Amino acid sequence: MLILGRREGDSILIDGGIRIVVVSCDRGGVRIGIEAPSDVKILRGEIAQQVEQENQRAASASDAADWLAALGAPSAAAPVPSAVSPASGTEH
Template sequence: MLVLGRKVGERILIGDDVVVTVVSVSKDGVRVGIEAPRDVRIHRAEIVDQVAEDNRAAASAPADGTDVRALLGLRRAS
């Protein structure tokens, strides 16, 4: 892993077409802006990890219809 120190407004170039700019720094974290071609997917790692975990849980859920009945109950309640 490459670790770089940057100040607000400074940029990091990744390859020929991705630019990461430090937008702001606060006590709570750092905000970055990313410029990349539309075909480059950019996702927050924790969201990708959570979706993968949810998919694993759904794939291993029992196929007894319990989840479907629970969803139908929510639909009727609204």
């Protein structure tokens, strides 16, 4: 990790056309501005972590559904058989 001291108005340039500017500083924190090409995805760290956790949860659920399907058990996404008689069209 590179650690730099910067002051208000100072910037950092990163390969690929990314520029980070210190907009303001106070005791509560630092406000930064980021200029980057439109194809560069920029996420706050906590949002990226939430996305990763949700992806892991979804993958686990998918793995569980695959495992149940391999055992021949119906998955939660499988349609529930209807209680309608095909001959009469009425519910039983």
